[in-house]
Amino acid sequence: MNEVISAKNAPSAVGPYSHAIKAGNTLYLSGQLGLDPISGELPVGVEAQARQSLKNIGAVLAAADMSYADVVKTTVFLADIQDFAAINAIYGEYFKTACPARSCMQVAALPKNALFEMEAVAVKG
DSSP: OEEEEOOTTSOOOSSSOOSEEEETTEEEEEEEEOOOTTTOOOOSSHHHHHHHHHHHHHHHHHHTTOOGGGEEEEEEEESOGGGHHHHHHHHHHHOOSSOOEEEEEEOSOOGGGOSEEEEEEEEOO
C-alpha cells in the first residue's frame, strides 16, 4: 500500500501532487523548489534557492523517517547550466559520502521562475 508523505516543515505543493509517496521501502520525492516554507517566497539567487530546496528535501525525508543518507537518486533542474559548479559545491554539503546517482540539466523554465529544483528517490534499509 502506498503512503502519502506530507512534511509540515516544507512548503505546500504548488499543484495537485504530494510531497512524496512511500511505496514499500522506497520514497519518491516530488521536485522541491527553494521556496521558504513560511513565506512561500523564493530567496534571491541560485545558491540560496538550492540550499532551501535541499532543506525542503530534508524536511520531506524526515517526515518519512529517512535522511539524506537514504537518497539513491536525484534529478537537478537548473534555469542556467552555468550554475553547475556553484550547485555542485552546495550539493556536496548535503551528500558527502556514497553520493547518490544524479542527473542535472538545464530546462527552459521552472515554476515560479525558480532557478533550481530537485527531485529524489530514497530507499530505507
